[in-house]
Amino acid sequence: MKRRLNLLCLLVMLVLSYSVFSTLYDFGRGVSAGLKMAKNIKADKAAKNDNPALHLKLAAFTPDNFTCFTDSVYNEKTSSYVPAMYSQLIVSVKTNPSMCTMLISGILSLLEFISIALSVVFFIRIIISINKSDIFNWKNVSRLRWLGAALTFSFTCSLVALIISNYELADAFALKGYSMHLSELLSITTLVLGIISFIIAEVFAIGLRLQEEQELTI
């Protein structure tokens, strides 16, 4: 059973590592593109304010009418245009964020990163404890609750940051035939994992109380 548990944990860590690796890869590409852009701006100072890459925003849309295709994209396979609907776009739009919103977004990103790191630490501690055959104890109940809290807090930070970003973008950008919305950009996986962690913590707590009662039955 422990071997199965360790295999499952290894799977979770592999999936997480893949996610981290792909994020780091995209981050690296972004940094590399940013450095190239900085070199170009240094060479040509007039290009500084015109570069669209400086104002990239991710936006999600829902078509107002699902039966009417008002847009099309060029299909290279058939060398023709095919009807299309936008779901998510990266657009270059100049918004005017206030100092306050920029600061809040920055703090939220940092808090999100810290809470994700904490949740990984709690998860590893729980697995180590289980491997030491010290499974049903109040420390693990506490760790599961903290894990749930960290994941839920991380989701809250990402939600608030997204709301702020979307609010700024909605002031500066609109697409005919579409309405902007958040649900496509928001991943509720973190929230669901947090709630599941809370549920498992309560199940552990109930089990521990039953165990204590059984032990104190003479």
Add this chain to the structure above:
Amino acid sequence: MSIIVNLDIMMARRKISLGELAEKVDITPANLSILKTGKARAIRFSTLEAICKILDCQPGDILEFRDDGKE
């Protein structure tokens, strides 16, 4: 509300020690001590029967109900 265990009173009346009673009832002294100090959450009828037999008393002599709200 709480159940008070007056096992120590009955043991003193019958002049029997904890170890002796534990041996006769066939439970460990540690468990009997948990019962005596009121830390037990539950008691089996078989254990209560054995204690009453050894101490020659009624369950009401060992267990007392006290309603904390009325005190």
